[in-house]
């Protein structure tokens with residue numbers, strides 16, 4: 001493999017990483033503040049992609065679709081919170097896992113009924129077509145660069161809110177000790193609805209942005225959700241900063257692993273088994289990395305809870 | 308201002324409080340005493356509405372605040388009516404700076420940040436440090452400052468001098484005396500008998516979830532058999 005291809009794959013890895021971050025940010029705060037395991041968070045990502053696809057088809061404009069999809073994703077998230085999730089906070093984790101898994105199954109089915117099982121394609125917006133030349137003979141799709149930049153900008157904005165405002169301080173305090181925040185007079189449920197709504201919108205945002213480079217299909221949130229859980233565990237549950245670092249790490253490992261492992265195996269094996277073992281090893285790589293990091297830091301890179 | 312009548316509460320299936328009663332008038336310092344595990348912290352949690360969040364609940368009894376019942380209200384609503392908690396184990400927010408710990412939950416009133424920093428100059432020196440980086444004594448000051456900045460009319464301190472060096476302990480007692488002199492009502496839980504006797508107007512002893520004795524410090528001093536039975540280990 002050439003260094004050029006390596007560079008491209010590293011960029012793709014970072015781009016995938018920022019998408020993962022947008023999904024993981026909401027997940028880690030919801031888990032951190034309310035001690036609530038929301039398996040259905042990936043559904044928000046899928047919903048974002050479908051909403052983006054539908055609005056783009058209806059309006060003919062990706063930008064208009066983005067503008068419309070965000071508030072609808074927010075409303076969908078708040079509706080789910082109101083209908084299902086708020087009845088689960090006081091329950092144990094098993095009940096939360098079962099109920100939110102039920103939400104995944106129902107919504108995947110609902111999506112199939114509304115949009116069908118066939119994957120939808122969303123065209124890349126005209127403004128961002130083509131590629132940018134990194135060096136002579138080496139281009140990277142402009143749209144992917146746009147995702148990377150938008151993701152980084154969103155991460156920066158989120159960092160400002162979480163680290164530099166009083167609201168952000170309350171969210172961080174809630175992630176480490178919610179009962180204490182409540183005992184000091186803060187309505188933790190209202191704080192949580194805010195966090196939840198923003199998390200749902202961020203995941204929806206990731207879905208809309210991913211739509212032009214992925215096929216939009218039922219269940220597309222599930223793989224992302226699993227990786228997002230790996231991200232929040234590595235980063236430290238409740239830590240936005242941890243989620244950011246871990247998301248970039250997981251994005252890089254996942255993407256580079258998939259392209260490098262088969263080549264690496266070629267050093268020892270014939271082409272066809274090399275491709276197979278390489279792919280198998282690559283899909284294990286993030287979990288191996290997670291195990292390694294947790295062995296070194298059992299509560300993740302940036303632990304948030306006391307004790 | 309606070310009246311607790313025949314409070315009963317527990318966690319899950321284990322009942323911890325059976326019959327706890329106590330009262331505090333404006334400007335008074337009342338101390339809840341009793342050996343380890345008798346239910347002092349649980350009493351505080353129950354009257355602050357914190358038990359549901361910790362897997363417990365109130366089974367019976369009344370908690371009145373300024374004449375109105377507050378039992379069954381969520382913790383944040385109770386706190387906002389003027390109850391400021393300095394909890395057992397300090398529980399400062401480890402990932403917030405000292406300044407953020409103080410201001411994140413602050414509510415307007417006579418207690419302002421400069422006043423709290425004047426009360427505890429150490430907190431000003433460490434304003435940018437994370438809560439987790441402070442010493443035990445500094446965390447205790449932070450927990451008291453944080454509660455004061457919610458501008459309570461009753462300050463509740465659960466073991467605020469436990470595990471501290473004698474010098475820091477003395478500083479905390481001096482601050483509490485100053486707060487009392489300014490007219491703040493205080494509900495105290497502390498095992499430091501000498502200091503408690505000097506500061507308190509009234510004492511309540513609980514034993515296995517029941518309030519079994521109450522009276523003035525002088526009355527306890529005059530009844531050695533009471534402290535022998537309920538306080539000495």
Ligand SMILES: Nc1ncnc2c1ncn2[C@@H]1O[C@H](COP(=O)(O)OP(=O)(O)OP(=O)(O)O)[C@@H](O)[C@H]1O
Nearest residue numbers: 318323341342343344345346347348349350361395
């Ligand atoms: N979260 C909890 N879940 C279940 N049981 C608890 C919980 N917290 C306390 N208990 C039990 O309730 C009883 C009273 O505990 P509590 O903390 O109220 O005592 P305390 O008087 O404050 O003791 P200490 O002086 O050690 O602080 C103890 O038997 C304790 O084991």
Ligand SMILES: [Mg+2]
Nearest residue numbers: 347348349395
């Ligand atoms: Mg206690």
